[in-house]
Amino acid sequence: MRMMGLTRKLFWTVVALGLALASGSALAEVQPEAGGIDYPKDISTWGYRIDWLIDITMIFTVILFAIMCAWMFISYVWHDERNEAEYDHGDSKHHIMVALTLSAVIFLIVDGNLWWNSVVDLDEEIWNFGKVTANEDTVRIEVNARQWAWQARYAGADGEFATPDDVTTLNTIPVPVDTPILVHLASPDVIHSFYLPNLRQKMDAVPGVLNPLWFQATETGDYDLACAQHCGTHHYKMKGMLRVLSRDDYAAWSKQASVNALRAYDENDTGAHWGWPWREDVNW
Ligand SMILES: [Cu+2]
Incomplete structure (x- = not known):
């Protein structure tokens, strides 16, 4: 029985991934830009700062997405007749502390990083009008x-x-x-x-x-x-x-x-x- 359940789960997982990939490639076909999905050519002195912010945002997003997918997949395969899922409302003190700590860590690392680098970029270049007006x-x-x-x-x-x-x-x-x-x-x-x-x-x-x-x-x-x-x-x-x-x-x-x-x-x-x-x- 356990093998049957696992086989069925894996089968539907493969079907779902196949559908996701197929829809993704269908979208990719209609991209109008000849250069594919890369950024427009950067011909500016400080554009690399913007590109870095987009890149780092994408990297953080992919990492968090992968962790969440892995978490869901493991739970999905693990919880069956032998390992029944436990249900709760997540409102115990312990659960709230775990959730708050995790959120704070992600917020400080991800948003803190983006915020600090944005402030530096604005101060040094993008909003540095003093430097521009002083230039003859x-x-x-x-x-x-x-x-x-x-x-x-x-x-x-x-x-x-x-x-x-x-x-x-x-x-x-x-x-x-x-x-x-x-x-x-x-x-x-x-x-x-x-x-x-x-x-x-x-x-x-x-x-x-x-x-x-x-x-x-x-x-x-x-x-x-x-x-x-x-x-x-x-x-x-x-x-x-x-x-x-x-x-x-x-x-x-x-x-x-x-x-x-x-x-x-x-x-x-x-x-x-x-x-x-x-x-x-x-x-x-
Ligand atoms: Cu207009």
């Missing part, structure tokens, strides 16, 4: 995320925002390589989200608020800029581009664009004057 090379850009486009504004030759020689672009944001780029992000309508997957940077654009973010690209090329908040019927149109140029190419483009902007300036075109005077104190 830093390029400042105002980005207006709106239904349904990305408007970008550069100060132009005079270095001042909201003046006639401001350079503006639509849906393509040119930046120089190996240079800190400081963006102040705004929205005049609904919440959008400025997402640069290759730079591991994502920031919400919230009406009435100026949200700062910064990044530094390490390679030239064209990279996706996406809106990561569903912001209305034409949300999909907010597929923009970050164009990372060599420093020389950027300087040449910037100079010419500022001359063109001054020529094309129209005082009465109020729709084009969405810029604001730069606020260096914006911070987290």
Whole structure:
């Protein structure tokens, strides 16, 4: 009788695992990314920190998942006619102490690790705006995320925002390589989200608020800029581009664009004057 029970259990376990694997591979077939399940190429100075956090979260999750599966499987095979399961409500003092201790250990190791590393990352790089504003090379850009486009504004030759020689672009944001780029992000309508997957940077654009973010690209090329908040019927149109140029190419483009902007300036075109005077104190 015992052998029969065990054989049946093992049979159904194999069936369940087979179904799980089959459904998993069916899902894997429709992944659209050519690169498979790997991350988008990281072309940023601090993106490795984000990747490390995702990796360590995955490792902790897999370890805890494996422990729980093993626990359930052993209980399932072990408890039969010979080793009957004991049922209780888990409310004895002993059980509560065991549960609390286990939870505290997992919380301290897993969440403590993630929390501490996140704080260090924010302090050293991601929210370290002091370092960025002190750097003379830093390029400042105002980005207006709106239904349904990305408007970008550069100060132009005079270095001042909201003046006639401001350079503006639509849906393509040119930046120089190996240079800190400081963006102040705004929205005049609904919440959008400025997402640069290759730079591991994502920031919400919230009406009435100026949200700062910064990044530094390490390679030239064209990279996706996406809106990561569903912001209305034409949300999909907010597929923009970050164009990372060599420093020389950027300087040449910037100079010419500022001359063109001054020529094309129209005082009465109020729709084009969405810029604001730069606020260096914006911070987290
Ligand atoms: Cu949007």
